[in-house]
Amino acid sequence: MPLSERVDRVAPSATLAVDAQAKAMKAAGIDVIGFGAGEPNFPTPKPIVDAALLATQDPANYRYTPTAGLPELRAAIANKVLRDSGFEVAPEQVVVTNGGKQAVYETFQLLLNDGDEVIIPTPYWTSYPEAVKLAGGVPVTVFAGADRNFEPDMDAIEAARSERTKAIIITSPNNPTGAVWSEETITKLGKWAVEHNIWVISDEIYEHLTYDGVKTTYVGAVVPEVRDQLIVLNGVAKTYAMPGWRVGWMVAPAPVAAAATKLQSHMTSNVNNIAQRAALEAVAGPLDEVARMRTSFDERREVIVRMLNEIDGVNCPRPCGAFYAFAEVTGLLNRAIGKNGAVCATSADLAALLLEEAHVAAVPGEAFGAPGYLRFSYALDPDALVEGMKRFQEWAK
Numbered sequence: 292m293p294l295s296e297r298v299d300r301v302a303p304s305a306t307l308a309v310d311a312q313a314k315a316m317k318a319a320g321i322d323v324i325g326f327g328a329g330e331p332n333f334p335t336p337k338p339i340v341d342a343a344l345l346a347t348q349d350p351a352n353y354r355y356t357p358t359a360g361l362p363e364l365r366a367a368i369a370n371k372v373l374r375d376s377g378f379e380v381a382p383e384q385v386v387v388t389n390g391g392k393q394a395v396y397e398t399f400q401l402l403l404n405d406g407d408e409v410i411i412p413t414p415y416w417t418s419y420p421e422a423v424k425l426a427g428g429v430p431v432t433v434f435a436g437a438d439r440n441f442e443p444d445m446d447a448i449e450a451a452r453s454e455r456t457k458a459i460i461i462t463s464p465n466n467p468t469g470a471v472w473s474e475e476t477i478t479k480l481g482k483w484a485v486e487h488n489i490w491v492i493s494d495e496i497y498e499h500l501t502y503d504g505v506k507t508t509y510v511g512a513v514v515p516e517v518r519d520q521l522i523v524l525n526g527v528a529k530t531y532a533m534p535g536w537r538v539g540w541m542v543a544p545a546p547v548a549a550a551a552t553k554l555q556s557h558m559t560s561n562v563n564n565i566a567q568r569a570a571l572e573a574v575a576g577p578l579d580e581v582a583r584m585r586t587s588f589d590e591r592r593e594v595i596v597r598m599l600n601e602i603d604g605v606n607c608p609r610p611c612g613a614f615y616a617f618a619e620v621t622g623l624l625n626r627a628i629g630k631n632g633a634v635c636a637t638s639a640d641l642a643a644l645l646l647e648e649a650h651v652a653a654v655p656g657e658a659f660g661a662p663g664y665l666r667f668s669y670a671l672d673p674d675a676l677v678e679g680m681k682r683f684q685e686w687a688k
Contacts, residue, residue: 306666309654313325326666331670336531360561360567364571368542395494397555407456414468443480491520495524525541538567594673601684602684618667
């Protein structure tokens with residue numbers, strides 16, 4: 292029996308597919324170094340784990356709780372927005388979700404009717420266009436390459452606008468490129484959205500992972516008038532090394548938050564209470580552990596960018612945020628490479644051959660709307676990072 296056409300139109304997550312393949316090879320006894328998943332290799336900080344352990348002893352956490360999230364956590368997230376983003380929101384504007392992905396999925400289900408368009412600056416996170424399609428919408432990609440440091444051009448954004456444009460996505464710091472968009476660009480995007488009555492979806496999950504003195508610009512702070520049409524997406528996975536805890540959230544105008552609660556009540560009810568208690572400790576606590584993790588990521592960033600740029604045919608711009616290096620590899624295509632002198636026509640072919648022959652897992656740019664690139668996460672053990680880069684260097688010779 293056939294499945295729905297909507298599901299058939301959606302591609303699987305390429306980043307998770309690469310990670311799964313690497314883990315399967317490891318299970319088979321192959322020494323694979325995985326640069327695929329954006330998953331911090333640090334343990335979740337002990338105070339957060341201790342809060343979860345304590346929560347397991349409270350019978351209140353064994354029962355259903357409010358669909359939109361524990362009131363204490365919603366209030367803490369509202370306080371966090373004021374602390375970090377610089378503007379005030381009410382707890383009623385916060386909806387806690389099962390990871391950031393659920394917040395992304397719900398956002399498009401709430402905003403889009405069939406045929407509505409969403410402008411997605413490209414390279415993009417691999418799940419954005421698929422979530423748009425699942426809501427019946429049409430992804431409209433606008434590419435900005437390494438020559439612009441992956442920062443969108445407003446003229447190109449305007450050229451992509453149509454009468455069906457319903458929303459635009461801001462992802463800064465960016466996955467997959469590591470770029471941090473300038474205050475000027477984000478201000479222009481916010482004012483452009485207000486002028487044309489377009490929703491802004493701001494994914495801020497990498498907000499605290501910036502380097503070289505660069506800071507995250509929050510569109511809700513620099514363009515106050517956009518707040519009535521702004522949905523902020525975030526979560527604990529990246530900042531607090533909590534990817535497996537599955538706690539994210541959206542911050543939205545009150546009517547949107549109420550609609551999201553209604554939708555979520557039929558999907559998942561409330562998020563796991565133990566995980567919410569852990570998230571409360573993370574969000575309400577200090578950022579000291581985050582600063583230590585950021586320092587370590589910064590050191591790895593220096594190493595991976597240098598080693599990638601040492602490879603003839605590879606150009607890796609210096610990322611200022613997140614924990615990804617997005618390397619242009621067109622110089623490795625259409626030439627003999629690897630153990631047997633194979634010729635790769637695409638970056639997808641190159642990534643597959645790199646995994647097969649050198650046992651190094653990277654995600655091809657095709658997954659992000661950017662053929663000709665490979666994404667390397669540097670959120671892995673530093674020694675493994677160096678070994679993986681050495682393998683790539685030797686293999687590319």
